[in-house]
Each structure stands twice: as C-alpha cells, then as structure tokens.
Amino acid sequence: MPFPVLGCAVAPPGHLRLLEGLTPEQARAVTHGPGPLLLLAGPGAGKTRTLTHRIAYLLQTGAAKPWEILAVTFSVRAAGELRLRLADLLGEQQARAVTAATFHSVCARLLREHAEMFGRTENYTIYDQADVRRVVDWLLSDHERGQVQQALADHGQPASAELLAEISKAKNRLLSPEGYERAAAHPAAALVGAVWRELESEMRRSNAWSFDDLLAFAVRLLSEQPHRLAWLRQRWRWILVDEFQDVSHAQATFVDLLAGPGGNLCVVGDDDQVVHTWRNADPSHILRFADRHPGHAEIVLGRNFRSRAEILDAAVRCVSHNEQRTPKALIAMRGAGGRVQVAALANEYQEAHWVAGQIADALAAGVPGGEIIAVARTGYATEALQRALAHSGIPHRVLGSLGLYERTEVRDALAYLTLVQNPADAQALRRAVASPRRGVGPATATRLVAWAREEHEGDLIAACGEAGALTAVRSQGARERLAELGRGLRRVRGELASGRSLGHAVIATVTLPGGLVHHYEHQRDASADPEARRDAERVLEDLRSLCRAAQGYEEQHQDKATLRGFLEHAAGLHAQEVRSGEDRRMTVSTIHRSKGTEAKLVALLGCEEQLLPSWRSLASPDAGQLDEERRLFYVAATRAKDRLVITHVAERNGRPTGGPSRFLVEAGLYQTDARRAA
Secondary structure (H helix, E strand, C coil), X not given: CCCCCCCCCCCCHHHHHHHCCCCHHHHHHHHCCCCCEEEEECCCCCHHHHHHHHHHHHHHCCCCCHHHEEEEECCHHHHHHHHHHHHHHHCHHHHHHXXXXXXXXXXXXXXXXXXXXXXXXXXXXXXXXXXXXXXXHHHHHCCCCHHXXXXXXXXXXXXXXXXXXXXXXXXXXXXXXXXXXXXXXXCCHHHHHHHHHHHHHHHHHCCEEEHHHHHHHHHHHHHHCHHHHHHHHHHCCEEEECCHHHCCHHHHHHHHHHHCCCCEEEEEECHHHCCCHHHCCCCHHHHCHHHHCCCCEEEEECEECCCCHHHHHHHHHHHCCCCCCCCCCCEECCCCCCEEEEEEECCHHHHHHHHHHHXXXXXXXXXXXXXXXXEECCHHHHHHHHHHHHHHXXXXXXXXXXXXXXXXXXXXXXXXXXXXXXXXXXXXXXXXXXXXXXXXXXXXXXHHHHHHHHHCCCCHXXXXXXXXXXXXXXXXXXXXXXXXHHHHHHHHHXXXXXXXXXXXXXXXXXCCCCCHHHHHHHHHHHCCXXXXXXHHHHHHHHHHHHHHHHHHHHHHHHHHCCHHHHHHHHCCCCCCCCCCCCCCCEEEEEHHHHCCCCEEEEEECCCECEECCEHHXXXXXXXXXXXXXXXXXXXXXXXXXXXXXXXXXXEECCEECCCECHHHHHCCCHHHHEEECC
C-alpha cells in the first residue's frame, strides 16, 4: 500500500514539494509503501532523483528515521552522488544520518565489529587485487608450501592472475575451497583450491581481507549469527539498492539476508546496462527478482530526460537484438533535434585529428568542456586522441589514469602507514622494507615474518625494532636498518596513541630516517642522470600530495579522523563527494568507466568489428558475451544528450580492422549516415 500522496489531507506540505515535477511513475515509486519494489529504470530516467526523493518521503512521512535507512550503491561515485542529492533535499545533518555507502563499505563496517569471529582484529587491512596477487605469487614460489608445490607438480603453473580470477569468481559465488573443487571444471581446480587455502591462512595471520572477502565474510556473518541479523533488520528497516543489475551473487545474497522475506527492499536497475559480468555481475538477479520476492511491485521508469530521440532510438534499435532482456517502452522526453554522425576514417591518427577537431569546434561554439566525453571500448583506443588533445591544447581528464593513491611510490608510503595501523600485515612489511631497499631480500623478509609470529605475537614493528638479535639476517647493516625502521614506526605509533594529529603521523612516516623522503632527496641531489633527478622530484611532489591529502582528510573529518579511516579512504572504500561543475575539463574514458556520466557531445571511437564487439566475444561460443558488447554500445550511446559522434577506421596500429561494427547496422546508422570524413 502506498503512503499518502498528493491530494491526501494527511500529507504534510513537505511531501507535496517532494512530488512536484515527478513523472507519474516516479511518484508511484516515491510513495510506494512497505514491501519489495523493483524499479526498471532506462538511461536518463532520473533513477537517482527517484531514490533520493523516496528516502526523503520516508523521512518526512515519519515512516522511517534516518538511521533506519540503508542506501547501497555499486560504485563509490554513485554513493557520493546519492549523498550530495540527499544533502540538497534534507540538509547536511539529516542526510549524514542516512547510511549511504557502497556494498564493500557497508560490509567493512560490519566486519570491523565482528572481526574476531574470523581470526582478525578491527585493525585489519583491506587488500586490493594487486596486493592479493603478490601474496599468491609469493605462495607459488614458497617451497615450504607442500600442498601447493604438490599441486604445481601435478598441474603445472598457470599464471597467478588466472588462479586469482578463479578464486575471486568462486568467492563471489559464496563457495568454499572444498565446494569449488567439487564443482569446478577448471583443469587445475586442485591447485586453485590449495592456493586458496594457503591464501586464506596467510591473510588471516596478516590480519587482512580482500575486497571479495568483505562480501563473502559479511554474508557468513549474517548467515551464522541470526541474532545479529535480527538486530540489523530492526536497525535498517528500509533498504534501497542502486544499479542492481551489476550485483554479484554475493551482493544479492547480502541484500536478501538484510531485507528478509517480504522486507522493505527497493532495487533499481536496467538489465540493458549490465556491462560488468567480468566483475561477477549477474543479470539474473534483476531478471528473476520476482522469484525471490513474490508479491513485489514493479514500476518501469521509461521516460528519458537525457537523450534526444535520434540518439535514444538508435541505441534502443541496437540493444533490442538481445533476446534475454526485459522489453521497455522508452520515451525521449526532450523530443527530436539531436544528431548522430558516423565517420569512416583511414587510421587512428586521422580519427584522433578529426575527433579533436569536432571537440574544438564544439568548445568554440560554447559547449562547456564538462559537457564533452570521448569513449572507447579499451583505453589504448583513446591514446592517439589524448595526444591530439594535448597537441591542440584542449584541457582533458582521463578516467582510469593513475590517481594519487594508485602511484607506486605513494602505495609504498601507504605500506608504512598500514604497518602502523596493522603491525601484523606481512605484505605491508615486504613492501616497506623494499622501498627503499635495505639489504633485505624476499627470503630474509620471510624469515623476519616467521620470527615475528613465533617470538613477537605477530607484531612486525616489534620484530624490526629487535632485528639486531635476528641471526637469520647475516648482514649487520641490514639488521641495523631494520631496527631503525622498527624504532621509527614504533615512535609514530606512540605519537598517534598519545593524540598527535593524523597529518603529523603521515609526515613523520614518510620522513623517517632512511625512509622514502630521505632516499628520493638523495637521488634528486646526487644522481648524475638528469632523468633520475626529475623522476625523484616527481616522487617527492607525490609524497607532499599524500601529506596534504591526509591533512585535508583530517580537516574534513575533524575529531573523527583516524589513520584507519584515511587508509580506507585511500583504498577507495568510501564515497568521494565532488560537486558538479568543479572540473571543467572534457573527459576521455573507457565505456565501462563512463557509466553514470552524461554530456551534450559524446564521441564513441573505434566502433569496429573485433574492437566493439571485441574479438573475444566474437570467438566465444557463449552468446551472452556478444550480448554484453551490445549493451556496451547502448551504454556509450545513451551518455549523449544532443550529439553522438561515432568513428571507425580501416587500419589501427598498422593492421586492418574488422570493418564497421555490426552494431552500427543494428542501430540503423551505417546504411544512411556512414560517410568518409574529410
């Protein structure tokens, strides 16, 4: 039953304002009462507006208190956007009382409170894929791992990335190593299982979890602790999930457990925009929502407020060739007046020059840089364009280029800080003692870790501080440098415990004697190689930026700022709230990363057979892979508001391409609009 709506005497004036300007479908969604609700929202249909207005409506009707609402998003960017919209509607104080976060962030919070159930402490580290891969590489090379070495002898050694992908897929299916081995068709399933068991043991001893683990262990927590689950259901009585088409089996199970049978669960998604199956997204969760939530309500948000009719119609014609989809009647509310243009060019250099010219013309005509996006199936397909934009002096940003926290030397500094927070983290120690090198190789680091676990209860900082007694390290100089590192980290840890600021702790850590700043200052001042000197100065500026970022984080969070929170911030666990209009540059991106964006002008490069669709999808016997490529085209096209420019070339990287993409034909564009650009 819906809540009171427009015209009902019991609805206060605030509710009437919340319903103003909404479509009938949006108003139905906003005022929907208790019980499960599925919103099928096409591109540009105002799904974020609908979700935020629903939250505000729940609060202003008195149906919910702010702390009883959990809004979960698939991406950090979406969580930030949701928070900003809520603040605009509700005010900063009330908006912050609503839990609006990513799946991983919510799971991390739950596990902080119950880490001891799984052999961790609340100071655990979160490993990204690169961190986990380093651990897997180490396990494969460690001859003390009998089961792993036996499995290697039996099955050979697949690439660690392949093993990790299998483990990740299995974790997202909520399998155990034993369950995986029983069900897997992979020829090296026994090796995957052996590595997985050793990986779990090592990460438990390092007090660490991976991003996949956050989901899998949170589901275990809810499944194995019925009293905790009952408490959470009382706390979060209203659950809203954005981008539901992109959730994995683990994420869908987590939501179902929290909501319970017939719970107040509202999910929004579009099966035509599933483009992350390679990251374990499973479109069946939205297609079969009715099976898991009988008696649910379903509302289609089919009015597109973004794209002109010419753009939306072409995109829909293409994606309609997918058979496994929910048909939707989409309406371009802005009507006709858009332009779709397909340009055939000789090679990627001509393509880049031509697209850069189109962008320059648009900027000269008054289109803001923030309203221009150039996308392609892969990052390498935009490299020539990036050079052309730089040559033309067109300011641009590249989504997916290395941010501050992804740069190697900054991650080295974060390893030091991670040790201060979690002195059991063996991976952080291995990285720290190698940056800069202290005469401690991988084998010595392994002996140091073993000694810390045997003699110092796993405290690697304490073990470093007493490394003078570690006879396994034969070099006196190496022992002294390890002891110096241990003393420095122990001092920083003590200063933090005594109330010194986070900013001070970060500065003190990067400037430790014999540490990162000392090393790169020496390289800058003493190297005979000009390139090495310039590179050292770049690293030093990155380290300064890290210190400024820590100080900015502390200013934003004030007395709630912690080292653990800053490390989670650096890991991308929490939403970054960026106001629209703060970045006026145009954007270059892959299609995957462009999801959730929009612009007046969108340039789609490389719309060619074997690129979009990819050669892998064309070679695969699984028709679902080609369907996903078609959805990628659909997502790219529907980023455009007024103008969509599509290119294909005859040669790329000196080799003939597969010719114009079949998607151009399916969209009804190639026969009528294809032309060779001058």
